[in-house]
Amino acid sequence: MIDAEILKNLVPLTTLTDENLERLAKKLGLEEHAQGEIIINESDTDNDAVYLIEGGVELKSSSTTLTRVIHGGTEEAAYALAQTRPRQFTISATTPIKILRIDNNRLDRVVILDELTTTITSIQEGNDKPVAPEDTTWMREMMNSELFEGVPNENLGPLALNLLPLSVKTGEVVFRQGDEGDYYYVVREGRFNVSRKSDDGKVRMVAELHDGSVFGEEALITGETRSTSIIAMSDGVLMRLPKSEFKTLLERPLIQPLGKDAAERMVKQGAKLCDVRTPTEFKARSLRGSINLPVITLRNKLSDLDNNAVYIVFCDTGVRSRVAAFLMSQYGLTTHVLEGGLKKLAVS
DSSP, X not given: OOOHHHHTTSTTGGGSOHHHHHHHHTTOOEEEEOTTOEEEOTTOOOOEEEEEEESXXXXXXXXXXXXXXXXXXXXXXXXXXXXXXXXXXXXXXXXXXXXXXXXXXXXXXXXHHHHHHXXXXXXXXXTTOOOOTHHHHHHHHHHTSGGGTTSOHHXXXXXXXXXXXXXXXXXXXXXXXXXXXXXXXXXXXXXXXXXXXXXXSOEEEEEEEOTTOEEOHHHHHHOOOOSSEEEESXXXXXXXXXXXXXXXXXXXXXXXXXXXXXXXXXXXXXXXEEEOSOHHHHHHSOOTTXXXXXXXXXXXXXXXXXXXXXXXXXXXXXXXXXXXXXXXXXXXXXXXXXXXXXXXXXXX
16 A cells, blocks of 8 residues: 555646545555666556656666656656657666556546546535535445446446436335346445246245445346346445446446457467356357356356456357356456357357
């Protein structure tokens, strides 16, 4: 963890609220490098913003004999080093140094969320509505979670502005099995039971949802009716996103289709094939080397999957695999959908 006071002096973090600075500081740490070490090479194309916090560095370029020295704590050090890509300088330490690296995507996201919070607060104040801290804190925490990590930065504003609050009482039914899908839900606060009625008429509880849980995506992605019922086990608040906005802001950017040839190349490079059909279907036929992760039980197994792996999910037609890919992407997993499913491929 880094001291938030250090971040206050760095551009563009100087504009952030203290709360957002503290949140970011908990996720960052300083790197220490010895005199003479190279921290950036000319022509590098990485996406990191590198800030000099302590010590001195020298910037050299193959295009000129001139060099430049920057010292930590100066006005020049408030900006990231060698920001142009590919890098135009090789940067080495002239003394022992401390630097901070931040992925530019994370940097942009933090700034966007800060601006978004301010905008929403201003809108609420303009409508003469009282603005409580939790009105925006829940949103920042949600947008910074793994659940929404894959959402493009440009979608964050429309997503936040289209999430509509819904207060529920203990025992209230959010939706019933067989209902049409109309909203995607985020649990802002409260506890909810997920139950399913089987063909034999028995009702079984299959999961419990709590603060930060999401649900309702399956019917929106497949176009089928709700496969479960959701009942409030306590008073609570849900944030719901209409179907049309869900399709545009979440489903499309999080589900990445993949053709057969591209899938074969990725498997050779180490990607894992995941069959998301039922165990019975999997045993009957599947792709050689695949593992079985039935979409119906996938939520309970997400924590067991490797965050560093690449997954290619498939089913018969591509419908169930789209649901699986959406769930997996929300949890920070790199996931692709095999277009057309098994019906378009020769199986082993």
